[in-house]
Amino acid sequence: xxxxxxxxxxxxxxxxxxxxxxxxxxxxxxxxxxxxxxxxxxxxxxxxxxxxxxxxxxxxxxxxxxxxxxxxxxxxxxxxxxxxxxxxxxxxxxxxxxxxxxxxxxxxxxxxxxxxxxxxxxxxxxxxxxxxxxxxxxxxxxxxxxxxxxxxxxxxxxxxxxxxxxxxxxxxxxxxxxxxxxxxxxxxxxxxxxxxxxxxxxxxxxxxxxxxxxxxxxxxxxxxxxxxxxxxxxxxxxxxxxxxxxxxxxxxxxxxxxxxxxxxxx
Amino acid sequence: xxxxxxxxxxxxxxxxxxxxxxxxxxxxxxxxxxxxxxxxxxxxxxxxxxxxxxxxxxxxxxxxxxxxxxxxxxxxxxxxxxxxxxxxxxxxxxxxxxxxxxxxxxxxxxxxxxxxxxxxxxxxxxxxxxxxxxxxxxxxxxxxxxxxxxxxxxxxxxxxxxxxxxxxxxxxxxxxxxxxxxxxxxxxxxxxxxxxxxxxxxxxxxxxxxxxxxxxxxxxxxxxxxxxxxxxxxxxxxxxxxxxxxxxxxxxxxxxxxxxxxxxxxxxxxxxxxxxxxxxxxxxxxxxxxxxxxxxxxxxxxxxxxxxxxxxxxxxxxxxxxxxxxxxxxxxxxxxxxxxxxxxxxxxxxxxxxxxxxxxxxxxxxxxxxxxxxxxxxxxxxxxxxxxxxxxxxxxxxxxxxxxxxxxxx
Numbered sequence: 001x002x003x004x005x006x007x008x009x010x011x012x013x014x015x016x017x018x019x020x021x022x023x024x025x026x027x028x029x030x031x032x033x034x035x036x037x038x039x040x041x042x043x044x045x046x047x048x049x050x051x052x053x054x055x056x057x058x059x060x061x062x063x064x065x066x067x068x069x070x071x072x073x074x075x076x077x078x079x080x081x082x083x084x085x086x087x088x089x090x091x092x093x094x095x096x097x098x099x100x101x102x103x104x105x106x107x108x109x110x111x112x113x114x115x116x117x118x119x120x121x122x123x124x125x126x127x128x129x130x131x132x133x134x135x136x137x138x139x140x141x142x143x144x145x146x147x148x149x150x151x152x153x154x155x156x157x158x159x160x161x162x163x164x165x166x167x168x169x170x171x172x173x174x175x176x177x178x179x180x181x182x183x184x185x186x187x188x189x190x191x192x193x194x195x196x197x198x199x200x201x202x203x204x205x206x207x208x209x210x211x212x213x214x215x216x217x218x219x220x221x222x223x224x225x226x227x228x229x230x231x232x233x234x235x236x237x238x239x240x241x242x243x244x245x246x247x248x249x250x251x252x253x254x255x256x257x258x259x260x261x262x263x264x265x266x
Numbered sequence: 267x268x269x270x271x272x273x274x275x276x277x278x279x280x281x282x283x284x285x286x287x288x289x290x291x292x293x294x295x296x297x298x299x300x301x302x303x304x305x306x307x308x309x310x311x312x313x314x315x316x317x318x319x320x321x322x323x324x325x326x327x328x329x330x331x332x333x334x335x336x337x338x339x340x341x342x343x344x345x346x347x348x349x350x351x352x353x354x355x356x357x358x359x360x361x362x363x364x365x366x367x368x369x370x371x372x373x374x375x376x377x378x379x380x381x382x383x384x385x386x387x388x389x390x391x392x393x394x395x396x397x398x399x400x401x402x403x404x405x406x407x408x409x410x411x412x413x414x415x416x417x418x419x420x421x422x423x424x425x426x427x428x429x430x431x432x433x434x435x436x437x438x439x440x441x442x443x444x445x446x447x448x449x450x451x452x453x454x455x456x457x458x459x460x461x462x463x464x465x466x467x468x469x470x471x472x473x474x475x476x477x478x479x480x481x482x483x484x485x486x487x488x489x490x491x492x493x494x495x496x497x498x499x500x501x502x503x504x505x506x507x508x509x510x511x512x513x514x515x516x517x518x519x520x521x522x523x524x525x526x527x528x529x530x531x532x533x534x535x536x537x538x539x540x541x542x543x544x545x546x547x548x549x550x551x552x553x554x555x556x557x558x559x560x561x562x563x564x565x566x567x568x569x570x571x572x573x574x575x576x577x578x579x580x581x582x583x584x585x586x587x588x589x590x591x592x593x594x595x596x597x598x599x600x601x602x603x604x605x606x607x608x609x610x611x612x613x614x615x616x617x618x619x620x621x622x623x624x625x626x627x628x629x630x631x632x633x634x635x636x637x638x639x640x641x642x643x644x645x646x647x648x649x650x651x652x653x654x655x656x657x658x659x660x661x662x663x664x665x666x667x668x669x670x671x672x673x674x675x676x
Contacts, residue, residue: 069516090518105516107509109576110502118506119517121499130499160629 020080021045022066022182022213027075029061036061038237039075048204048214050224050245053234054257059217060102062234063186066215067099068092079182090119098180102187102217104171108160112152113141115159116174144177145169147206149199165192172200176207183207185216189223201227221250233257315568315585315618322592330599336476338595343477346591347484348373348546350584351539352555352562353569354491355421355532357583360566361495362528363508363575364428364435369536369562371447372420373555377540378450380413381459381466381550388463402463406545409466413541414534420446421533425526435529443559450552459550470545480542487535492580504528508575561590564611568618572626589614 026039037058053059064070066077068086077084079095086092092099106115117137123130141155148169152162159167168188175183185204189197197220204227207214218224224231225245233241233256241256326333352369359366384405420442427438472479495501503524506514515521536555544550569586571578594607 067516088518089516090520093518099516101516105510105513107506107513107576109509110506114502114506115513118502118514119519121502123499129494132497132499132502134497 023078025076027072029072035237046213047229048208050228050231051217057234058237059234063184067184096180097182098175099184100171100175100188106159111156111158112170113138113155115170116141116177144173148173165196182213319585319589326596330596333599342591342595343481346587347480348539348543349558349561350484350587351535353565353583353587355535356562356566357571359532360571361508361578362504366439366532368439368442370555370559371443372417372533372536373540374552375446375450376413376417376537377544377550377554378454379416380409380541381544383412384409385459385461403465405463406465410541413537417533417537418530421530422526425529429522429525466545488584564615567615572622
């Protein structure tokens with residue numbers, strides 16, 4: 001992968017300008033009486049930010065807000081000092097934010113290409129109908145899948161015929177295909193074996209090398225310590241600690257995650 | 267039918283050609299025996315609706331006097347044409363995971379609206395009927411546009427209620443079924459509309475090479491819609507919505523636009539069916555489509571589109587529609603009482619849905635097996651020409667889409 005911000009096939013409306021930072025100010029979300037995310041203020045910079053936390057810590061809620069799947073009740077978001085409001089997933093995509101969802105969000109009866117391009121198909125106009133450019137999309141999907149380096153029989157394979165790891169690879173391919181400057185990864189290696197996890201780690205490293213802003217939610221503590229440039233620990237809807245991974249250990253991170261420590265010196 | 271069962275993916279399934287990505291296989295280098303056996307059964311099932319159609323043709327040709335006569339075959343095709351239009355629209359809606367039961371009364375409303383315009387403006391008839399001819403061609407054109415517009419409007423209303431008010435499509439279309447029927451009665455004062463222009467009669471009863479015009483018409487619509495389903499963004503989104511509404515929403519597809527368009531298409535085809543029906547019988551009535559609703563949905567289900575959506579194909583529906591008409595005509599020719607027809611259709615629907623459930627279970631088991639063992643299909647499943655949607659899948663064995671009597675078992 002080169003480091004340039006190439007304009008990928010099918011990305012006409014995506015903002016590909018490099019994103020130096022994504023800033024959140026007092027962003028909060030409640031479901032009825034449950035405060036899933038208490039007011040959060042933080043800044044994500046280029047490189048890989050790992051978010052860790054126990055179940056129910058608010059990680060996925062935060063990721064869904066960043067990807068436009070849900071809208072926050074309060075607070076504001078800024079991309080490169082430009083205020084943004086991701087009122088829908090497409091709004092986030094247009095601003096250059098791509099996501100790999102924990103639940104993958106794939107259409108099982110579409111093929112691999114169909115899923116990668118879903119919502120952004122390459123088409124030509126034919127008497128007002130948008131006719132799919134099958135060949136171009138398939139060729140472009142193959143290029144991206146080569147980058148992912150996880151064996152998928154063919155881009156015409158239906159997603160339902162794929163194993164869990166391969167589905168994860170398709171979702172990852174979709175997240176990186178459009179070369180967005182901000183990539184959100186919610187448990188990107190959850191369904192993968194060691195070999196596939198290593199491949200995904202390499203891809204993430206490439207994304208960071210390209211100058212992208214990558215945010216990854218994971219339960220894989222060793223992986224995040226090895227790869228991340230910054231780690232955020234969440235618990236009960238709040239950010240309880242932010243740390244340089246070179247200055248912490250698995251045990252220390254775990255203690256913040258489960259709440260046995262609440263301050264740096266606690 | 268493009269699928270012959272001899273495509274690469276088909277062979278892959280039949281020969282259990284699933285190659286572990288890491289070089290591993292089962293103990294004997296293949297899938298477990300029980301799963302293999304079930305997959306072979308599933309492979310047979312994929313052809314069942316086409317097989318049923320062929321068997322019915324053979325059976326009635328042998329058992330029903332006059333079945334193979336030109337008149338009988340012409341009748342079968344003509345009878346299929348009207349409700350096939352309903353079924354084609356319904357196929358799109360059901361692929362998306364919805365259902366539209368208002369098409370029955372929309373056929374009546376669309377037909378009455380268009381026919382009323384023609385009848386009121388045609389001055390050449392005797393007040394009841396006309397003979398064939400070209401007079402009143404423009405009346406027919408405008409009348410058809412009115413039928414289409416009425417159908418489109420009703421369909422857009424259905425789709426809008428479904429997507430904006432988030433009401434279950436069954437409830438929405440049940441409500442509008444009654445409303446459209448009432449509007450048709452209001453328009454026609456509850457009496458059949460007659461005195462249609464000769465051009466209408468010509469289109470409805472004329473023939474080319476002994477084949478009724480309306481057969482060419484319905485066949486042409488089926489061809490176009492099959493292409494639309496496979497090759498357009500609209501078709502792609504229709505399959506995707508049926509597979510996972512949430513995935514489509516997260517992909518940024520505007521469902522508030524797509525859903526009304528989907529139901530609009532269904533309504534428009536119902537309106538068109540109403541006009542064709544009026545032209546064919548030289549009369550339009552508010553009750554015209556009352557018996558066509560069950561038949562239309564049956565054709566879709568028998569043709570392999572599951573109620574759960576995400577899969578299905580236009581040509582499967584055509585086969586399903588032909589099966590129904592064959593039964594109807596065959597029973598008549600064999601002097602079987604007509605009240606046997608509906609029970610047989612009901613039985614076919616139950617068999618179709620049961621086989622669909624069986625195939626789903628096979629797929630779930632195979633998917634679980636693949637996940638456990640880290641294996642995948644050696645050949646591209648490629649299947650579902652429409653679902654997968656790629657040119658590269660066109661003409662492969664698995665075009666039918668799973669969950670269908672015509673589609674792949676995996």
